[in-house]
Amino acid sequence: MIEFKRQNVDPARMPQSLVEKWSPATLDEGFVPFPKKLLRAMHRLFIGVDSTKDIAALLAIVDFRRPNVTRRPSLAYLAFVSGLDEEQFRAALNRLEALGYIRVGGDFEGLDISLSGLLDAVERESK
Secondary structure: OOOOOOOOOOHHHOOHHHHHHOOHHHHOOOOOOOOHHHHHHHHHHOOOOOHHHHHHHHHHHHHHOOOOOOOOOOHHHHHHHHOOOHHHHHHHHHHHHHOOOOEEEEEOOEEEEEOHHHHHHHHHHOO
């Protein structure tokens, strides 16, 4: 089994506006952008006992997305980034897929996850 390590990021190299919002200790593993439209809509989109786990799973997926990615993320890696165990992460994926927020392809070693359903829902709910 692969053992993942948390990345260390120097907050001094981040934009000052970001460091102003969070402490350097909070930022030392990096950050995930969070759109204001999602902020406004999330209380309508994520309801229920496990909603924070679903948001953690989504942010882990978003965190991995970037231009020119050469390989897709494994379920184990995304679970690690989210702070969930693999079973909890898999359950979050199932809930998000049932809500129509994501589409999951590939396999557990290389997940291909589309967020188009979530992005459509954010647009609908943030108006």
